[in-house]
Structures are given as structure tokens and as C-alpha cells.
Amino acid sequence: MTFLARHRIILPVVSLAVLLAATFYMQPRAMSYFGLNLLFNLAVPIALATIAQMMIIMVNDIDLSLGAFVSLAACVTATFLNDAPMLGLLILLALVLSYAVLGAVIHALELPAIVVTLGMSFVWGGIALFILPSPGGAAPGWLRTLMTVKPPFAPMAVVAAVIIAAVTHLLIMRSGIGTVLRGVGGNARSVARAGWSVIRLKALAYGLAGLFGVLAGMALVGLATSADANIALRYTLLSIAGVILGGGEFTGGKVSPTGAVIGAFTLTLAASFLSFMRLSPDWQIGAQGAILILVLTARLIFRQKGSEA
Template sequence: MSFFSRHRILLPVISLAVLLAATFYMQPRAMSYFGLNLLFNLAVPIALATIAQMMIIMVNDIDLSVGAFVSLVACITATYLNDSPMIGILMLVALIVTYAAMGAVIDALELPAIVVTLGMSFVWGGLALFILPSPGGASPGWLRTLMTVKPPFMPMAVVASILIAIVTHLLIIRSGFGTVLRGVGGNSRALTRAGLSVTRLKAWAYGLAGLFGVLAGMALVGLTTAADANIALRYTLLSIAGVILGGGEFTGGKVSPTGAVIGALTLTLAASFLSFLRLSPDWQIGSQGAILILVLTARLIFSRKGAAT
């Protein structure tokens, strides 16, 4: 086993450090509190959406509805949660429960998660359009205040990302509950022989994904102060890329919460870096993909070298 395989967090850290150094070289004024705040302004919702996707990948599934789900949460937050808080809270709780139920149904009926979540993306998108047919709404005052707090030394986006990484690491990597959940992706048959219900565990994993998806939508509205039914559609691919960039794998329950957050930060920074290069928006999407491919290629090369030795 290679050094990078044993310490899968190193490659995401190096990738972020190299991209950050290149950004500072291109734009030295970004090397400040205000500059970092601008660079990572939207990192928190992307990080939360990436953690949501990680919960699904952790149990060997993939979720193609994360972006539409976050958009729906954003629409509810900018309307019901702002105008009628109790109704808004009940709607968000119902979404989390629905996500958990979706995971249970997928496992109980042995349905392909990629197909079910793709279908649910249209459901979430339709509900978002029903709630908010045109861009608008408003962020609750308390949420806007929370997302624009200016802590000392580091911007809110960086502080929040560190907190997300710590909390999810303790939950998924250090706790017994997280170990069992990872076991669903690693060896579900062993869990069944141990008397545990894989269906119930998948429901928990999907429920946690729903929770982090709700937090992502709320954080996004807190930053943008308004919502749109299509505001977070790109989060589906970004979240998958963030998990894989952070050292996660599609099978075996191999995930890294800290790496996933770093992956989300890297993708957020990549967008800013490409803007500094004055690339057109059409080229920026392709360039972000190229950055991801380069990092994954490096990981594959190191893994194969480790396997050969």
C-alpha cells in the first residue's frame, strides 16, 4: 500500500495548497482576510452538499438529486421559513424524513439508487418551481446574520468549513455509529450476520444526507439573500467531484469527511482562480473538470505504484 493510500487526505491538501499558492501569485491582494472571504464565499453550502453526497456514496450508492434537493430547500427557506417559520421547519423536517424513507425503499426493494435519485430530482425540481415560480423570496434575518458573521483571524467560510470537517469526522470516522454506517458500504453481509438491519442503516445514511442537504440550502440562502428553483443544480456534480477529489471511493465505504470538505474548498477556489485567468464561463466548467482529472490521475498513479511495490 502506497503512502498516499495510507494517508488519502494528503493529496486533497496538496491540491488545495497548490491552487491557493497559484491564486495568490495571480492576485496577491487575495492574501488577506477580505480576499479569502471572497475566494471561499460560497464554500459552506458546497461543503455541506458534498458531505450530503458523501453519506450516500459511503453506502455504495450515488445521489443525482442533491442539486435539485438543495434548490428546493433554498426555495422553502426564502419563502415559508421566512414568512411562516413553523410551517417552514415542518416542511424541512418532512424532507429529511422523506430522504430517509427513500434510502429504506431503495434497499428493501433492491432498486438502483442512481435511477431513483434521478427520478426524485424531477420531483424536487417540480416542487421548487411550485413554491417559487420565479427568482425571489428573502433570507430570514437570523440566517443572514449567521452567514455574514466576521470572526477574528479567519473568514466565516473558512471557520465554518473547519467546523463541518471536525463534526463529520467525529460522527463518521471516530464514532461507533459512523463505523457501522461505513460498514454498509464495506461489508453489508457481515452486518446482516451480526443481526443489524442494513435497510435501517441505509435509512439513517440517507437521513443524514437529507439533513446536510437542508443545511446546504439554508446556508446558500443566507449568503445569496434570495432563492431560485435552479439555484443549486450544479451542486450534484460538484458534490460528487468533491467527495472523489477528497479521497473517497464509489465502493467499499471508503470516504474521508475532512477530505470531502477540502475537495469542496478546492472546487470553490478553482472557480475563482479561473476567473483570475479571465477565462470565459464556457471554458471555466471544462477547466474545473480538467483540474479534477489531473488530481485523480495523480492519485491513481500513486496507488498503482504502491500496489506494485
């Protein structure tokens, strides 16, 4: 195995660094505490959602309902959690649990996750519309304070990213249970033979995804101060792209939490970078697609070197 193939994390780091350097070159004023915070503010909920998607991809499934789920969590946060904190907390807890149950059901009945989550996206979206038929609600004061806090030395978004990456890295890459969870994606049967209950592990992976999905919704409301039922629908595709940009694979339990966080930040930065380039708004979405393709093309170098060795 070559150096590059062993250290897959280099690719996301280099892409983020290149994009960041290009952004600073275009707009030197972004190179400040305030500028960085503006650039990466909205990346925090996306990073949390990407981690949630990563938990699902880790066990060889894919979640098409994540955007709707994050929107629902945001709606609950902006209404119940603000008006009746205890009840709000209970609902959010129930959402996390329902994700765990979903994982267990998908495994027990051998259902295709892509379809079940597709159906669930209607369910989450429907409940969100029920709770908040029109945009509104308000962010709880403590959440607003937390998301706009100004820590010394580095802006909130950067500090949050480091914390998210560190916690999930410890959980998924370093801890015993994290290794087993990745093993479910690698070879579920041998994990079962080793005496683990795969259904519980899948429930755990989905439960973790639910937890991070809820956190993403809360973080989003803390930044946006209100919510609506469609606030985070684009997160479904963004989170999948973020996981892959971060060096993850769709199968085999090959994921990287740090990479996923960096991937989410790269995607967010790509959008800001394009607006700094004064590109016509018509082409911004397309250029985002082009950047995505470009970064993923770089994966070829890693993949081929890895397989040759």
C-alpha cells in the first residue's frame, strides 16, 4: 500500500486547503476571525448531518430521508423545545429512538434501506408540516447563544468542527464499539459469528444517525433563528456528497468522521467561493457540481495506487 492509499484523509484536507487558499486569494478580507465565521457558519449543521449520513453509510445503507428528518428536528426545536423545553426534549428523544427502531426493522425484515428511508422522508416531512404549517417558530435563547458564541482565537464554526470531528473520531475509529460498527459494514456475517447481535448494532448505528440528525436540526435553528418544514431538504444530497468527499465509500464500512466533517466544510466553502468569483448566479449550482466532480476525480489517484500495491 502506498502512502496516499493508506492516508485517505490527505485528499479531503488538501481539497479544503486549496479551496480555502483560492478563497483568500479572491477575497483577502475573508482571512479574519469574522470572515471565517461567516464562511463556515452554516457548515456546522451540514457537518452534523454528514456525520449522521456517515453512520448509515457505515453499515452499508443509505439514508434518503435525512434532509426531511433534520427539517423535522428543526421544526420541533423552534416550537416545542422553545415553548415547553421538557416536552420538546422528549419529542427529540423519541425521534432518535424511532431512528434506532427503524434500523432494527430494516435489518429484521431485510428491507432495502434506500426505499424505507424514501418512504420515511414523506413521513418526517408530513409531521414537520403538521407541526409548522408555515415558516416560523423561534430559536430557544440558550441555543442562539451557543451558536453565536465567540470563543477566543478561533471562530465558533472552526471550534465546533474540531469538537465534532474529535468526538466522532474517538467514537467510531478509536473505541471498541466503533470498530464493531464498522465491521457490520465490512462483513455483517462475521460480526454475527463473533457473537455480536447485528440487529442491536444496526439499531445503534441508526440511533447515532438520529442523534446527529437532531443535533443538526438544533444547530440549524440556532443559526437561522426560525424554521420551516423544508428548511433542510437539500441536506440529504449534501450529506451523501460530504461523506464521499471525505474519503468514505458506499460499501465496506470504510468511513472517516474527520473526513466527513472536512467534506461538509468543503461543500459549504465551494458555494462561498463561487460567489466571490462573481460568477453569474446561473452557473453557481453547475460550478458546485463541477467542483464536486473535480475533487472526486482526485480520488482516482488514491484508488489506483491502492489497488496496484
